[in-house]
Amino acid sequence: MDRPSPIEDKDLRHDSFSRSDHRTKRLPAMGWNSWNAFGSGNTEELTRTMVGKILELGLDKLGYEYIVLDDGCYMPVRIEGRLAADDVKFPSGFGKLSDFIHANGLKFGMYNDIGTKLCSGIEVGICGHEKEDCEDYVKWGIDFIKVDNCYYPWDNATFADTENARFTFAPNIKSIEIDGITHEAKDAIITGTRAEVKDGYVTFIGTYDGTAPDRTPVGLQSSELIWEILSDKDKTSEFNVTYATGREEGIGEWLQAAVNDEVFFDGLLPATESPEEFVISDTISIRLHKGTNRIRLMNHRRQENTLQSYTRIRQELDKAGGSNITMSICEWGKTQPQDWGHKVGDSWRILNDIKFQVGSDGTPGKASWNDDYTLSITSQYNKAVIMDEFSGLTKGWNDPDMMVIGMNGIDDTMSRSHMAMWCMLNAPLMLGLDLRKVSKGDAVHNIISDEDLIALNQDPLGIQAKRIFTTIECEEPDKEYIRDIRRIDVLAKPLANGDLALAFFNLDKETRADDPKISIELILDKIGSKMVNRDLFANASGFDIRDLYTKETVRTTDRIFSAGPLGPCDSKIIRITPAS
Amino acid sequence: MTTEGFISLFCKETGEDPVNIFERGRQAGWLEVQDEVFRQDPITRKNVARILHMYLLKVKNIQDLDIKDAEVLRDLYDCRVCANHIAQMYLHGVMDAKDLMEGGRFLWFDLDGEDSDEVNKDHIRRLLSIR
CATH class of the missing domain: 2.60.40.1180 (Golgi alpha-mannosidase II)
Structure with a gap:
């Protein structure tokens, strides 16, 4: 497949995002994830040990229930078309490990990616394999799945081809023509803060990339170009657009066009010589209605494609009998998931990772209190703290990433504030430390087991501070x-x-x-x-x-x-x- | 250079026994299953960095340095899962960055680039000099 699929389901369209139809009313997930502690080096033995520590420390009684295997647990290719466990790290296989976790009263979580590969680069991304992979996940008895966004073929996501931006932005637009009358783009209505007029044309028609901490999530983070066209009767009109394409962030080849909410074009336009050499499109017929018609040129595919990819997984999990599986959307805030995450997931990451210096067996890794990029407690908090209106029991939860308590660089005071922040923000409480280093009653244990703080996070009213x-x-x-x-x-x-x-x-x-x-x-x-x-x-x-x-x-x-x-x-x- | 070629060179330079090296390296946690399965593929700089860093951690027990000091590398955070490997190899002086502008104004690690046999041998020798 060389381009994103058509979007047949109107519920996956941008215009439906405000409809809240979240299926479950779960409180934020609590558990332990392998990534911060062990990176790609997690093993079955370490995981079993963490299960034992969860029980020994009484964390299960406080609500920490999910044990999640992150990246680094699979064979690098499917075996006879099926996912398989790394035979050295997980010699018993996922099913046996799942049984062990369940036998200890806990729940089992796994990891995949909407792209063609996982972030570690191995070629078992779920894209194109949703059916068989979800069948296996249900067979293995998973209760939770974290789904990443590396190598995504329909956007310029991490490790993906940067030219994939052609799918997620409209071309530069100079004008449209309806029944022979030219309407300049520079005179049209521009919604949102993304698009701008440049040298007589409009550029950056699409959705802001929210991966980095430099853009607010509040308000409209995408742009459309709109003309209000008056028609004296219902009629069929001839329409074309003068455009120039690119394959970079802000300038693409994919155009969506609608009269009011009726999409009449959604696809690639023929490429032009450069982003500033304009051509006139083929003429197509559109239907105008008596009165004012809003002619909308846009590209919401950054959000719609990603939602569609997550939805495929959700649907295949449901079909396989896994409708209760918690889905943790991990596309790093790239496509403004706070707008659409409620349709398919239980939480959505809001930024790139909270740390890159992950631990390994014997080394705790390192995190920071503050950082210019996303790599700190306060970087994540600063964005999450203004996102309360996006979260709730009928929507889902903003996810400022797994906690970094127990990593080098984070002292007890920082850890306590970090825990309190995540609890007040109704963030998923996923521990990310080597629990072998924790003992009952020590400083870290007192913080992560603080029942008063956890009660705020798990309060049944479900309102983010x-x-x-x-x-x-x-x-x-x-x-x-x-x-x-x-x-x-x-x-x-x-x-x-x-x-x-x-x-x-x-x-x-x-x-x-x-x-x-x-x-x-x-x-x-x-x-x-x-x-x-x-x-x-x-x-x-x-x-x-x-x-x-x-x-x-x-x-x-x-x-x-x-x-x-x-x-x-x-x-x-x-x-x-x-x-x- | 293929991954298999790199591992052969690595064994020669370090004195590691090449017999069943992929299996033993995976058991010890410094090789990954993809190194074995895709042993005939060319080895990229990010994978060299991963292997050498994990060897430093798992076999030589050398602790990590603060990744912050590697933020001069413009492409450090292009790879979430290998950022630390790249940072550690750069900070320990095992692998150099490319200076795309004079005076270190644009240091580029070149994650997906490939190095010559001689350069890879030099990386291994530098690794072995770390105490």
């Missing part, structure tokens, strides 16, 4: 993408029993003396509509305040909450109960 205040000046703290870590953020999270969790995070690596005072009125204004009983809070005569770190509870009549000065990377999390 909203940032209601930050010490950096901004107009909309819940929407503005702030990457400067010299600040304290305050997040509020309504809980099912009517309580409210309030978190103060010092993102800075220095102590910050600024001490935000958060009033009940501010909380109610920002998140009151999502609270179980807003009035109970508004009219309470006092509050019980439980510090989730010290475990102390005090009663107060004060209607102002604060944390006091916070040390480097430190935080304070309180659970507020209105006094009756």
